Amino acid sequence: MGKSEEVVLLNYWPSPYGMRAMIALAEKGVQYEYVSVDVVNNKTQLLLQMNPVHKKVPVLIHNGSPVCESLVIVQYIDELWAGDAKPVFLPSDPYQRAQARFWAHYIDEIFEFGRKIWIKTGEEVEKGKKELVDSLKLMESQLGDKPYFGGEELGYVDIALVPYYSWFYTYEQFGNISIEAECPKLVDWAKRCMKKESVNKALPDPVKVHDFVVMLRKKFGVDS
Amino acid sequence: MADEVILLDKWVSPFGMRVRIALAEKGIKYEYRDEDLRNKGELLLKMNPVHKKIPVLIHNGKPVCESNIIVQYVDEVWHDKAPLLPSDPYLRAQARFWADFVDKKIYDTGRKLWTTKGDEQKSATEEFIGYLKTLEAELGDKPYYGGEKMNYVDVTMIPFYSWFHTYEASGNFSIESHCPKLMAWAKRCMQHESVSKTLPEPEKNYEFVLQMKKRLGIE
Numbered sequence: 342m343g344k345s346e347e348v349v350l351l352n353y354w355p356s357p358y359g360m361r362a363m364i365a366l367a368e369k370g371v372q373y374e375y376v377s378v379d380v381v382n383n384k385t386q387l388l389l390q391m392n393p394v395h396k397k398v399p400v401l402i403h404n405g406s407p408v409c410e411s412l413v414i415v416q417y418i419d420e421l422w423a424g425d426a427k428p429v430f431l432p433s434d435p436y437q438r439a440q441a442r443f444w445a446h447y448i449d450e451i452f453e454f455g456r457k458i459w460i461k462t463g464e465e466v467e468k469g470k471k472e473l474v475d476s477l478k479l480m481e482s483q484l485g486d487k488p489y490f491g492g493e494e495l496g497y498v499d500i501a502l503v504p505y506y507s508w509f510y511t512y513e514q515f516g517n518i519s520i521e522a523e524c525p526k527l528v529d530w531a532k533r534c535m536k537k538e539s540v541n542k543a544l545p546d547p548v549k550v551h552d553f554v555v556m557l558r559k560k561f562g563v564d565s
Numbered sequence: 566m567a568d569e570v571i572l573l574d575k576w577v578s579p580f581g582m583r584v585r586i587a588l589a590e591k592g593i594k595y596e597y598r599d600e601d602l603r604n605k606g607e608l609l610l611k612m613n614p615v616h617k618k619i620p621v622l623i624h625n626g627k628p629v630c631e632s633n634i635i636v637q638y639v640d641e642v643w644h645d646k647a648p649l650l651p652s653d654p655y656l657r658a659q660a661r662f663w664a665d666f667v668d669k670k671i672y673d674t675g676r677k678l679w680t681t682k683g684d685e686q687k688s689a690t691e692e693f694i695g696y697l698k699t700l701e702a703e704l705g706d707k708p709y710y711g712g713e714k715m716n717y718v719d720v721t722m723i724p725f726y727s728w729f730h731t732y733e734a735s736g737n738f739s740i741e742s743h744c745p746k747l748m749a750w751a752k753r754c755m756q757h758e759s760v761s762k763t764l765p766e767p768e769k770n771y772e773f774v775l776q777m778k779k780r781l782g783i784e
Contacts, residue, residue, distance in 0.1 A: 408658045410665050417658040435641040439629045
């Protein structure tokens with residue numbers, strides 16, 4: 342308030358990591374410029390300059406200085422845009438904070454399990470399916486009867502996990518599974534999150550994600 | 566009010582070493598338990614049911630898992646001594662980024678150096694040297710990643726110094742010749758008691774790995 346801030350987000354729409362940053366910025370009411378980078382076909386000079394180490398999205402550029410890695414970005418957003426009755430993502434208690442970080446770190450593995458389902462073939466797909474369902478069930482048990490992982494409000498773990506909801510349809514189509522049947526409470530939680538503007542504006546249409554993956558498979562020569 | 570702090574660990578684990586260094590920097594008294602990872606005890610399985618891995622910090626009966634998360638927890642709880650994370654949010658984000666880089670790249674690529682042979686090993690060696698060079702470039706002319714003092718990134722990376730001899734012997738290369746500034750940084754960190762008392766002798770580390778290779782049927 343009163344200070345001119347320049348906030349830019351480099352992202353690519355299917356990225357669940359980018360969705361985390363978008364949700365965090367929206368929850369805090371931060372105005373920013375969205376810059377799309379097609380990381381599959383054309384990594385731009387700006388991206389390579391702002392993330393020379395990993396060359397990946399998302400990258401948050403705050404007053405010209407880059408912050409990379411989605412969970413680092415979400416924590417940065419949480420710490421910088423604080424006070425003024427803004428939501429807080431990480432708990433204030435160090436032990437609860439450590440638990441939230443643990444689960445957010447665990448959630449990063451879920452993308453790798455899901456990836457096996459749509460990029461691999463044969464036994465690897467079956468392995469991916471089991472790992473994905475087991476990990477989602479574990480997250481569901483962590484949720485318990487709370488409306489959100491953060492308790493009464495969306496928190497760090499919710500922001501880390503909910504982007505994958507836009508990828509569920511893709512996993513279901515390629516894996517021939519029903520995530521709703523396996524984890525009904527988790528899907529309920531995801532739908533509850535989707536009622537929030539910050540989430541439903543960040544998550545793309547699941548069918549579009551599926552079509553994107555079909556294109557990727559062709560590109561990587563996976564389709565039999 | 567006495568704090569009960571227990572660390573479930575394994576002497577050779579670079580992840581465990583991070584926690585030991587952080588606890589030593591803060592002057593925290595704790596009970597160290599060396600775990601038999603081939604025959605995991607009940608306490609470890611109960612305190613880390615998700616990953617069943619060390620290190621696990623048990624603070625007044627409650628477990629904290631994942632080494633970087635434990636170090637941040639230790640830093641936050643015992644915040645009045647030897648701060649490891651910067652107070653500025655942007656510098657904090659940079660520190661977290663580099664700790665994450667060490668986690669994603671160093672251990673797994675380093676492991677390939679002593680578990681593979683031939684072309685695979687050669688390629689892993691090149692990749693590993695590349696990552697060390699990136700870390701060396703980030704250090705620049707600073708004495709430590711934290712500037713004048715060791716910080717979170719130093720603590721995350723320095724345990725791998727005890728593994729350098731193992732990597733060099735396995736991949737048949739010299740880290741010093743590729744990254745002299747990084748080696749100078751490592752020796753500088755070793756002048757701190759928290760580090761020198763934590764890191765095992767490189768030779769002991771190498772012996773341990775040779776035994777593990779025999780057991781795993783490698784080579």
